[in-house]
Amino acid sequence: MVGEQLVNKIKNIFETKYNKIILRRCSAHEKMMDFHLDTFSYKTLQLTLNDDQEYVGGRLVYATQGKLIVPERRKGTVTVHNNRIVHGVTQLKSGVRYGLFFL
Numbered sequence: 001m002v003g004e005q006l007v008n009k010i011k012n013i014f015e016t017k018y019n020k021i022i023l024r025r026c027s028a029h030e031k032m033m034d035f036h037l038d039t040f041s042y043k044t045l046q047l048t049l050n051d052d053q054e055y056v057g058g059r060l061v062y063a064t065q066g067k068l069i070v071p072e073r074r075k076g077t078v079t080v081h082n083n084r085i086v087h088g089v090t091q092l093k094s095g096v097r098y099g100l101f102f103l
Contacts, residue, residue, distance in 0.1 A: 002049070010078065013045065014102055016043060018043075018102040018103060020041075020102075021100065021102055021103075024098070024100075024101060026096065026097045027092075027097075028092050028096070029092060030057075030091050032057075032089060035063055036088065037084065037085070038083045039083060040103070042083050043083070044081055044082075044103055045102040045103075046060075046080075046099050046102075047076070047099065047101075047102075048075055048076065048077045048098070049075065050075050051074050052073045055092060055096060056094040058089060058092035059089065060079060061090060062081065062086070063086040063087065063088075
């Protein structure tokens with residue numbers, strides 16, 4: 001789905017060994033993911049598989065240095081954070097959100 005070239009690029013970005021790859025599909029459910037720390041993995045990399053204009057809500061939010069950061073995430077965007085970054089996801093109000101996670 002993403003191709004060998006992109007997977008190799010992701011491996012280089014991740015820089016360390018990953019233990020798990022997860023393909024996630026979230027459809028509109030009007031729930032949010034509360035702010036949290038990833039205690040199960042030292043590092044999390046997410047590759048967005050569709051544009052953030054294809055759904056309403058479902059935005060990744062980082063709480064860092066006294067402010068909230070909501071990165072724009074077009075299809076193919078990679079975000080990486082370690083287990084010390086507080087983050088959450090806003091309510092997914094409509095559409096479907098796809099992501100590929102390396103943990």
